[in-house]
Amino acid sequence: RVVGRLIIHLICFLFISSFSQKYPPVKFLSEKDRKRILITGGAGFVGSHLTDKLMMDGHEVTVVDNFFTGRKRNVEHWIGHENFELINHDVVEPLYIEVDQIYHLASPASPPNYMYNPIKTLKTNTIGTLNMLGLAKRVGARLLLASTSEVYGDPEVHPQNEEYWGHVNPIGPRACYDEGKRVAETMCYAYMKQEGVEVRVARIFNTFGSRMHMNDGRVVSNFILQALQGEPLTVYGSGSQTRAFQYVSDLVNGLVSLMNSNISSPVNLGNPEEHTILQFAELIRSLVGNRSHIQFLPEAQDDPQRRRPDIRKAKMMLGWEPVVPLEEGLNKTIQYFSRELEHQANNQYIPKPKTARQKKGRPRQHN
Ligand code: NAD
Ligand code: UDP
Ligand code: UDP
Numbered sequence: 001r002v003v004g005r006l007i008i009h010l011i012c013f014l015f016i017s018s019f020s021q022k023y024p025p026v027k028f029l030s031e032k033d034r035k036r037i038l039i040t041g042g043a044g045f046v047g048s049h050l051t052d053k054l055m056m057d058g059h060e061v062t063v064v065d066n067f068f069t070g071r072k073r074n075v076e077h078w079i080g081h082e083n084f085e086l087i088n089h090d091v092v093e094p095l096y097i098e099v100d101q102i103y104h105l106a107s108p109a110s111p112p113n114y115m116y117n118p119i120k121t122l123k124t125n126t127i128g129t130l131n132m133l134g135l136a137k138r139v140g141a142r143l144l145l146a147s148t149s150e151v152y153g154d155p156e157v158h159p160q161n162e163e164y165w166g167h168v169n170p171i172g173p174r175a176c177y178d179e180g181k182r183v184a185e186t187m188c189y190a191y192m193k194q195e196g197v198e199v200r201v202a203r204i205f206n207t208f209g210s211r212m213h214m215n216d217g218r219v220v221s222n223f224i225l226q227a228l229q230g231e232p233l234t235v236y237g238s239g240s241q242t243r244a245f246q247y248v249s250d251l252v253n254g255l256v257s258l259m260n261s262n263i264s265s266p267v268n269l270g271n272p273e274e275h276t277i278l279q280f281a282e283l284i285r286s287l288v289g290n291r292s293h294i295q296f297l298p299e300a301q302d303d304p305q306r307r308r309p310d311i312r313k314a315k316m317m318l319g320w321e322p323v324v325p326l327e328e329g330l331n332k333t334i335q336y337f338s339r340e341l342e343h344q345a346n347n348q349y350i351p352k353p354k355t356a357r358q359k360k361g362r363p364r365q366h367n
Contacts, residue, residue, distance in 0.1 A: 023081050029058035036060045036098065038141075040091050040132060041105035043070030045212045046146070046204075049252050050103060051075055055083060057256075062097060066090040068120075069108050074211050091128035092120075098139055101259060104132045105146040107181075111174065111300070112217035112354045118176035125180030126187075133191040136198075144200040144259045145188050147266065150178045151203060154304040159274075161310035162203065162266050172302040185266065192264060200258050205270025205309045209248030209329060210336035214344075217354035220245065223281055224330075224337045225353050227288035234353070237299025239278030244308045246271035247329030250322035257318045270309035271322040287330055 037054050041047045042063030047070065054061050055078055062085045063075055078084040089095060091106045107124050108114040114121045129145065136143040152160045153168035168178045191197040208220040215221070226233045246269070254269040275283070281294050314320045 027058035048074035232295035
């Protein structure tokens with residue numbers, strides 16, 4: 001009987017300790033310092049990492065997402081925590097909640113995803129942003145818009161600084177996203193000037209890391225997936241076009257620092273280390289360590305040819321700059337993708353990379 005009791009006590013102890021260890025550690029913040037923070041698009045790639053940081057810093061976080069490209073799995077480790085709430089909601093519809101800060105990230109970000117249903121992309125970036133600014137105005141919250149280097153289009157100025165107005169084709173395949181984000185920025189400054197809403201605008205350059213959607217068609221996810229599966233790495237055009245890639249933890253630190261700064265004008269957040277796409281394919285192939293060959297495919301329409309952020313403003317005014325070296329970030333991402341592939345294989349699903357011009361069937365999400 002004594003042994004029986006001991007076993008019951010042990011089971012209770014294990015149950016209680018597993019329960020208390022269920023969540024990542026969270027700092028305690030006093031009522032005065034704890035903020036109520038809304039993250040739209042918080043179940044996506046960047047949003048879920050931002051959720052982790054703000055939760056671990058001790059804030060109350062509400063994630064709003066319609067799960068178009070995001071996944072519950074990205075934030076499942078917080079579900080049930082007293083500081084966390086997940087709302088399945090489309091920002092194109094009005095939202096009435098009480099918050100102190102809004103990180104407005106809701107929008108598909110990869111070219112195949114935002115081109116999949118351009119009307120919806122436009123609605124999300126225009127009506128969705130209007131709603132979040134209306135919410136910010138009503139409750140007196142500060143709003144940070146996740147804008148993009150795409151506002152510079154196929155740039156004629158290199159590297160791109162915040163003064164540059166951009167070179168965007170308003171009727172091309174990327175316009176739903178580029179012009180959508182440009183209007184979103186315009187709306188932020190209209191609400192700031194006319195209604196006194198506090199706004200922050202982050203112009204985010206190419207970012208990568210764990211929780212990127214495996215087959216969202218972006219170059220990093222495509223190349224890693226292709227290399228891990230021993231498939232050819234698909235380079236669009238000659239591969240001489242350039243990008244500069246930042247690791248997601250650097251971006252998240254930049255976003256939080258910008259939100260809590262007094263800079264209301266746009267700020268570039270990106271890593272200025274620039275590579276051609278061909279160099280990038282070779283680097284990923286060597287890091288994965290297999291002999292996939294490189295396959296050249298036709299170039300994508302209106303593809304920006306040279307992109308690299310000028311981050312002097314962020315350095316000077318936020319004291320921010322990226323610290324994670326490209327190879328270190330890539331190795332972490334490769335490990336994440338390998339684990340995901342194992343997980344998918346156990347579930348008998350073999351993901352295939354998406355190509356930029358693919359546009360088949362009916363959109364998964366309604367207008
Ligand atoms: P993502 O696709 O992983 O995340 C976007 C999230 O928004 C998803 O969870 C999606 O379901 C959600 N969403 C989309 N439409 C919505 C709607 N109508 N209502 C509610 N939720 C909606 O993309 P990401 O890379 O995490 O990008 C996040 C933000 O950062 C986007 O605004 C994007 O434009 C911006 N950005 C990202 C990059 C990058 O390289 N990752 C570069 C520049 C800008
Ligand atoms: N809105 C919202 N939540 C709020 C307040 C407003 O979603 O808490 C939406 C509202 O539905 C409106 C938009 O934000 O469509 C802009 O609001 P604003 O008050 O600026 O404009 P108005 O309602 O006067 O048109
Ligand atoms: N790209 C490529 N092969 C791919 C996916 C993308 O060569 O499988 C190229 C694309 O044409 C662009 C660059 O890689 O020049 C970055 O593409 P991505 O879709 O990641 O983001 P973008 O910066 O264009 O928004």
